[in-house]
Amino acid sequence: MRYIKAADVLPEELLREVQRYADGAYLYIPRISENRLSWGDRTRSKEETAQRNRDIYARFQAGEGPRELAGAYFLTEKTVRRIILAQRKARGGGDGSGE
Structure with missing residues (x-):
């Protein structure tokens, strides 16, 4: 997120009205819900995490234990x-019992 000057984007009348409520304060203006991006949509984080999780599961199926996997991926056992x-x-x- 980057800062922009309100005076550069708001009509003068609206700027004066905002100043009545938050003169000199920093404001966060949330995105319109239709314009919001989900976590990881801007970067590859979501894909990379999904791949990491598939790798962890494959290694678990191959016989590695949660403790070893936690150390290998810098995660907690939980x-x-x-x-x-x-x-x-x-x-x-299934439900995961029998690990």
């Missing part, structure tokens, strides 16, 4: 277990 459970559910593999 996070690794959540990823494994989510991947298992996504593949129709």
